[in-house]
Amino acid sequence: MTALGRHVLIEFYGCPSDIIENNALIEKFMRGAADYSGATIVESVFHHFNPYGVSGAVIIAESHLTIHTWPEYGFASVDVYTCGDSVNPWKAADYLSEKLQAKKTESFEVPRGMVDKIRQFAEQEIEEVKVKPQELEGVK
Amino acid sequence: MTALGRHVLIEFYGCPSDIIENNALIEKFMRGAADYSGATIVESVFHHFNPYGVSGAVIIAESHLTIHTWPEYGFASVDVYTCGDSVNPWKAADYLSEKLQAKKTESFEVPRGMVDKIRQFAEQEIEEVKVKPQELEGVK
Numbered sequence: 634m635t636a637l638g639r640h641v642l643i644e645f646y647g648c649p650s651d652i653i654e655n656n657a658l659i660e661k662f663m664r665g666a667a668d669y670s671g672a673t674i675v676e677s678v679f680h681h682f683n684p685y686g687v688s689g690a691v692i693i694a695e696s697h698l699t700i701h702t703w704p705e706y707g708f709a710s711v712d713v714y715t716c717g718d719s720v721n722p723w724k725a726a727d728y729l730s731e732k733l734q735a736k737k738t739e740s741f742e743v744p745r746g747m748v749d750k751i752r753q754f755a756e757q758e759i760e761e762v763k764v765k766p767q768e769l770e771g772v773k
Numbered sequence: 774m775t776a777l778g779r780h781v782l783i784e785f786y787g788c789p790s791d792i793i794e795n796n797a798l799i800e801k802f803m804r805g806a807a808d809y810s811g812a813t814i815v816e817s818v819f820h821h822f823n824p825y826g827v828s829g830a831v832i833i834a835e836s837h838l839t840i841h842t843w844p845e846y847g848f849a850s851v852d853v854y855t856c857g858d859s860v861n862p863w864k865a866a867d868y869l870s871e872k873l874q875a876k877k878t879e880s881f882e883v884p885r886g887m888v889d890k891i892r893q894f895a896e897q898e899i900e901e902v903k904v905k906p907q908e909l910e911g912v913k
Contacts, residue, residue: 637843638841638850640782642883642885644886644887644890646890646891646893646895647894647895649896675820675828676818678817678830678832680815680816680832688815688836688837692818692820692828692829692830694822696841697828697830699837699839699854701836701856703886703891706895706899706902707891707894707895707896708777708886708891710777710778710854710885710886712852712854714839714850714852716841735894736894737890737893737894739887743782745782745784745850746784746850747784747879750786750877751786751843751846751847754786754787754847754875754876754877755787755847755848756787756847759845
């Protein structure tokens, strides 16, 4: 393992505005994406802006998913950050790609929490760098 | 304007574990970082994991801040995503760098929501791409 986490940044262009304007639907899709990727949902928070746009975050035991939508431009910006082998962030990305019906999707993955740097700068020697225990056993 | 948003990804290595283990302190620092950057806080959610670690998100009118901490490794992983000229994500990054007392900080910025692609794939012609109105006028 070279990094604790995988962070996928996704831009969804050309989404139908009635979908990405719907706060309840967006929350349902984001929680659905978390489930589909194998994540354990801890908490979520969604906000509908006046006059339009949704912002929200789903905290998962394995890190988070976030979304911001601009219905007036058909644009939604999503992040899926996961830790551990039990969850695949690209499954969440694929799920949302289908649900948001984007005409154009652009995405890339960034490794997060480099293990060599964690070891180098930790206060004490670390025998083995592992993802959080609760990421393997679910939220306690 | 070439992009709607600026997304700064930051890794804080070698943080004192008593700081990044403290859920209340982390929430205070994250909300403080949002304030310091000029953002308008909409909602926040923080969770303390058993046996250790904090995950949280602050939804701001201009997008979000998130954090995940591994006190056992002295590591904290932060995202600051902002839209509009009224907020500077690097101010939040600097604020957290001081508060989390990292021995080593690594960060980079990703542009989010490319204006040319928004125009290209929007359902109707867009005269001028602007950040959300509420980003300029605060949350209504």
